[in-house]
Amino acid sequence: MKPDKNQYKSIAGKVIIILIWICIWQLLSILIHNKILLAGPVETLEALWRMILTGQYWKALTFSAARIIGGFCAGSAIGICLAWNAYRVKLTEDFLNPLISVLKAIPVASFVIILLIWAGNKMLSFYVSALIVMPVLYLNTLSGLKASDVKLLEMAKVFRMSMWRQVRYIYIPGIRPVLRSAFQAALGMAWKSGVAAEVIGQPLGSVGNGLYQSKIYLETADLFAWTITIIVASFLIERLLLKVIGRGLLLKEKTV
Numbered sequence: 001m002k003p004d005k006n007q008y009k010s011i012a013g014k015v016i017i018i019l020i021w022i023c024i025w026q027l028l029s030i031l032i033h034n035k036i037l038l039a040g041p042v043e044t045l046e047a048l049w050r051m052i053l054t055g056q057y058w059k060a061l062t063f064s065a066a067r068i069i070g071g072f073c074a075g076s077a078i079g080i081c082l083a084w085n086a087y088r089v090k091l092t093e094d095f096l097n098p099l100i101s102v103l104k105a106i107p108v109a110s111f112v113i114i115l116l117i118w119a120g121n122k123m124l125s126f127y128v129s130a131l132i133v134m135p136v137l138y139l140n141t142l143s144g145l146k147a148s149d150v151k152l153l154e155m156a157k158v159f160r161m162s163m164w165r166q167v168r169y170i171y172i173p174g175i176r177p178v179l180r181s182a183f184q185a186a187l188g189m190a191w192k193s194g195v196a197a198e199v200i201g202q203p204l205g206s207v208g209n210g211l212y213q214s215k216i217y218l219e220t221a222d223l224f225a226w227t228i229t230i231i232v233a234s235f236l237i238e239r240l241l242l243k244v245i246g247r248g249l250l251l252k253e254k255t256v
Contacts, residue, residue: 071129079137121201125194140182142177
């Protein structure tokens with residue numbers, strides 16, 4: 001379907017707002033007149049273009065993205081499976097509650113230091129992302145399962161519907177909105193925590209290492225360029241993963 005006039009107006013409005021903020025950024029850069037304190041959008045785009053033309057940039061982006069996405073997928077799968085078990089067996093929920101509370105409360109820096117001791121820095125962003133994502137998916141999935149329609153479940157028992165059909169036609173439609181919002185929140189958290197872990201752990205050839213090098217050499221334009229890279233990569237990967245997950249778990253309603 002082609003976008004209607006209202007959609008075009010909405011897109012144009014968002015573009016105008018972004019351009020206004022870029023102009024404000026440029027104005028502040030001119031007023032401060034110090035590229036170390038605040039590099040402007042022109043210097044940032046120049047730095048980003050210079051980085052894009054190097055193979056090291058793409059290797060770093062691939063290195064970090066693969067581990068962060070892998071951690072997101074692993075943490076999501078573990079969280080959903082644990083939530084299903086907790087929903088089915090109350091003892092499992094009681095047993096997991098202290099662990100989930102601890103995982104929610106522990107700062108990312110503590111995770112990073114502990115994992116550096118245990119596993120080194122090569123897969124650090126993978127483990128940290130998984131540990132951050134898992135409680136989010138666990139809690140949201142469990143709350144969605146508990147909110148399932150009781151009448152539909154009773155009807156399923158009366159007609160002896162198989163567990164797979166109950167999951168397909170009752171549980172998944174019920175938790176669809178909860179899962180979608182949980183995936184969106186968890187993916188953003190995975191990127192933030194994964195890159196933060198790399199900044200602390202300093203695995204060579206990673207986005208976090210690039211950020212840290214920019215800080216050491218006071219290359220603020222490079223720092224902003226890496227930040228833009230993280231934002232764009234997170235946005236694009238979020239869109240792609242939500243489409244894939246939406247088709248697999250039917251998170252998106254079918255349109256007629």
